[in-house]
Amino acid sequence: MTWLSSAKAPLLLHLLIETPAALSFLLHPQAQLPGASDDAKLILRSYGGLLLSTNLVCLTLLLDGTTSTTMAARITLCLGLYHAWPIYRAVSRIRRYGRVASGPPKEKGAVTVLGGPALHFVVHVVCLVALVGGGLVGMDRI
Template sequence: MPFHPSLHLPLLFHLLIETPASISFIFFPKAQLLNASPDAILISRNLGGLLLAINLVCLVFLTGGESYNNQLVAKVSLCFATYHVWPAHRAYVRLARGPKGRREEQKVLGGPVVHLVVHLGCLISLFGGGLMGIMS
């Protein structure tokens, strides 16, 4: 039995959003962190690698056909939803600091307003899809 259709769109949304982010963190870490130390660059690349791995898990589920059941995909979707709390929090903090806290900060992939909206959207869709998948 294929997994619940409510899980396809959130996983695809996550994949489309996090692929550019993973590329940015891996190949352009200085765009994410101005004046970054060599250790911070390594941490940024580590995060990019983690995002890439999560994206590959999404891709496995999206292309796996009937191999996966609702419960598994729903639980993984709920796990992915928890990730999006943290980039949403980062975007909120950047906005709360105001322009003074953002001196010389680059707008990478849309800036904090876009990040907040997109990550809240991913959080809600993955959480909602996960719950619907568990209940089906």
Template sequence: MILAKLPFVIHFLVETAAAVSFIFAPDLQLPGCNLAAKLILRQYGGLLLSTNVICLFIVTEPGFSDLARQLALALGTYHVWPCYRAYVRIHHHLTAAEKSLALGGPHLHLVIHLICFGMFIGAFLS
């Protein structure tokens, strides 16, 4: 496998877990949410799954095309937003009000998404 494809594999692994959580346990992501919020969270989980399909296409195609580089940039910019969410949750001590720390909590999320961001930017620049 070409090293530039590694971020796509990591994204697939990380976001599969997140998608399953958003789809099947939206209350873990947003405790006490109403039905409308659950629908939006489930839709977001579906969107994450669609990014995983893109990752599968990139990983299985031969070589590493210009389109793959462009998709690396797009997926890299996505990871800025989970970093922001994790930062806000940490900075405002929002985890104290949560019953459980879904998928490891904001500190782990921040680290993982920063790594994903960096790997995708590296793939884009390769």
């Protein structure tokens, strides 16, 4: 088995995409949901921790040469399913606020978090296709 089999290669993509997102949710939850209550910020930080956990699973699979292609493919499929929800969020935000805007009207000097909903949509579609495709190819090798 090569280091980056077809089932494992998309895990690297997930790791690279979700690391900045995890850090944003963990370290700057108010940037994700301006005006959030303290309780909402705790939930956002929990989500950041969950994303970080998925990244650690990816890293473990990428660095562990003993994991079967079958197991990597199954996990890859599961992570692919996750990306449907950020796609749904991006589409909802685009419909609500328009293609360029990242949320309700902002105060002067406010910044768009990690590119805004249009970029999120594209990135998560790419991740979903790569992960599901890689998982299906990996399952085919069983």
